[in-house]
Amino acid sequence: PKPIVAVVGRPNVGKSTLFNKLVGERIAIVEDTPGVTRDRIIADAEWQNHHFTLIDTGGIEPHTKDDILLQMRVQAEVAIDMADLIVLLVDGREGMTASDLEVANMIRKHDKDVILAVNKVDSQSLENNVFEFYNLGIGEPLAISAEQGLGLGDFLDEIINRV
Ligand code: GDP
Ligand code: MG
Incomplete structure (x- = not known):
């Protein structure tokens, strides 16, 4: 069976954008409204002849702001349970948030x-933004x-090294 890689993170960090990029098709729906993923969220991906199953997490369209976080939690828990490897995605433009820490703590419980991937580092001038995320205690x-396709080769190498 192919290893399962789950992309988790708070809404709007770019999980669906990354998923689409790695799968090579526009499957997951990218929305400017945080937390919206209405379409298929599981697909096969491949890098250097290594095949894996990728899971996007997000949520059914929420009714209230609180539901966003509840949905995120439920979806992330399910995906984390299924996964052989977790990609924790965060937003390098917004910086570390309380929700990032909450997701990191959720992941930690599952051992x-x-x-840890810091998305939206669209240019070199943003590269220093990654360091604060060491504070999540998740690793390097x-x-x-995801949008510009930067750093994805190293990122995919890391995935196939770990599964
Ligand atoms: P999700 O809620 O985590 O699935 O996030 P989405 O994939 O729906 O993306 C949320 C927003 O972030 C959208 O407006 C995307 O266009 C934007 N976004 C995603 N990746 C990048 C990136 O690498 N750079 C920038 N600047 N924006 C991005
Ligand atoms: Mg999404």
Whole structure:
């Protein structure tokens, strides 16, 4: 069976954008409204002849602001349970937030292998933004830009090294 890699993180960090980029198709729906993922969230991905199953997490469209966090939690828990490897995605433009820490703590309880990826590092001038994420206690932060396709080769190498 193919290893399962789950992308988790608070709403709006770019999980669906990254998922689409890695899967090579526009499957998950990217929305400017935080937390919106309405379409398929599981797909096969491949790098250097290594195949894995990728899971996007997000949520059904929430009714209230509180539901966003509840949905995020439920979806993340399910995905983390299924996964062989977790990608914790955070936003290098916004910086570390309380929700990032909450997701990190959730992951820690499961005792699974984690890659910490700092998204939206669209240019070199933003690279210093990654360091504060060491404070999540998850390990070394890896800078990527899902939108610009930056850092994804190293990121994928790291995935296939760990599964
Ligand atoms: P999700 O809620 O974590 O699935 O986030 P989405 O993939 O829906 O993206 C949320 C917003 O972040 C959208 O407006 C994306 O276009 C934007 N976004 C995603 N990746 C990047 C990136 O690498 N750089 C920048 N600047 N914006 C990004
Ligand atoms: Mg999404």
